[in-house]
Amino acid sequence: MTAITQNLPKFISDLGISIIGEKCYSSLVENLNIGDVDCLKYSLSKGLGIGIVVGGSIMKVPQLLLILDKRSARGLSLPAYVLETLAYAITAAYSYRNEFPFSTYGENLFLTIQNTIITLLIIYFPTTSLRNPQATGPRLAVASAASATSAFVLYALPKDILSLLQMATLPLSLFSKLPQIMQNARARSTGQLSAFAVVSQIAGCLARLFTTATEIGDLIVTAGFALALLLNIVLGAQMWMYWGKDEKEDIAKTQIGALSEKEKEDWVSERQGRVDVVVTPKSPVPRHTASPSGRKWARKVD
Known part of the structure; x- marks a missing residue:
């Protein structure tokens, strides 16, 4: 494996050396010395640093x-x-x-x-x-x-x-x-x-x-x-x-904005704990069509 890592293309080796230095590149990449704790920490720091710069x-x-x-x-x-x-x-x-x-x-x-x-x-x-x-x-x-x-x-x-x-x-x-x-x-x-x-x-x-x-x-x-x-x-x-x-x-504002004026008043009353009950008055009965007894009357014309 080291035969491959020691003969990587020059642009790859130059990039690795510019990032982690020649010493750590030789130890970690060329010699595959994963026990080199100092170079591992340094390489991890460099990798995180580059990631933070890109993310920033x-x-x-x-x-x-x-x-x-x-x-x-x-x-x-x-x-x-x-x-x-x-x-x-x-x-x-x-x-x-x-x-x-x-x-x-x-x-x-x-x-x-x-x-x-x-x-x-x-x-x-x-x-x-x-x-x-x-x-x-x-x-x-x-x-x-x-x-x-x-x-x-x-x-x-x-x-x-x-x-x-x-x-x-x-x-x-x-x-x-x-x-x-x-x-x-x-x-x-x-x-x-x-x-x-x-x-x-x-x-x-x-x-x-x-x-x-x-x-x-x-x-x-x-x-x-x-x-x-x-x-x-x-x-x-x-x-x-x-x-x-x-x-x-935002949803509440949108819903309220879409209501009519009467509906807005009812909504506000409900939010305040008040509900106004409106009783619709009955239509009056025409005098010429009905009487209290319910009988119909008609005037006789000669």
Whole structure:
């Protein structure tokens, strides 16, 4: 078997070496040494890292499509997305400036881009927090300019300041999830929050804890992923608790909207515990056709 693995095409061997390194490629692939625990852990970490980066590039796409399809950002917290986007951007800039492997932070770059678009959509579609729809345009312009400025500043900051900002991602992660969690609990609904995005974030944080410990060993980054995992689990629990509530409300609204005015009044009375009984009056008996005794009378004409 080793005769085959040691003579694989060059493009395959070059790809394997670029991913797991020459030492681990030689041990695991060419020599089939499955007892090399260190290289197995490293290769597993690399595989998970690449999978997370690929998954992160599409993680928030279902959320984007859901907002565009419903033309509503109901249930999504604007402060939560602003803080979450800032935390992703800081982590991406910190990892890039410290020359960490792209497989250990790449999804943060893609999530920053996707979250920025979602944040702009939350501003674009009027919500209860946006009382004046006419102010949407200026708000959108300010948000776009702030996003571009933040990206430039993070790219230009010195490493020591970036390290301080990376430590700030811990409270940022906390405060980015709390508004969404509190809004869900207050409304007893998750609105247009995407279940796919929440579940993907939980799985991604679990995998990132492993890859960070294996390849980087940075305690600040590890603590950030651990806190994010805890808060995402809370969001996942809320998704499970409030699942299907929005559909029931939409069906009720649709049914009520299809009723006539009289039927709506009866429905409201029934919901309030009151049922009005209406007795239809009997038609009066014509005087020339009947009498109290039931006998018919006719006037004699000569």
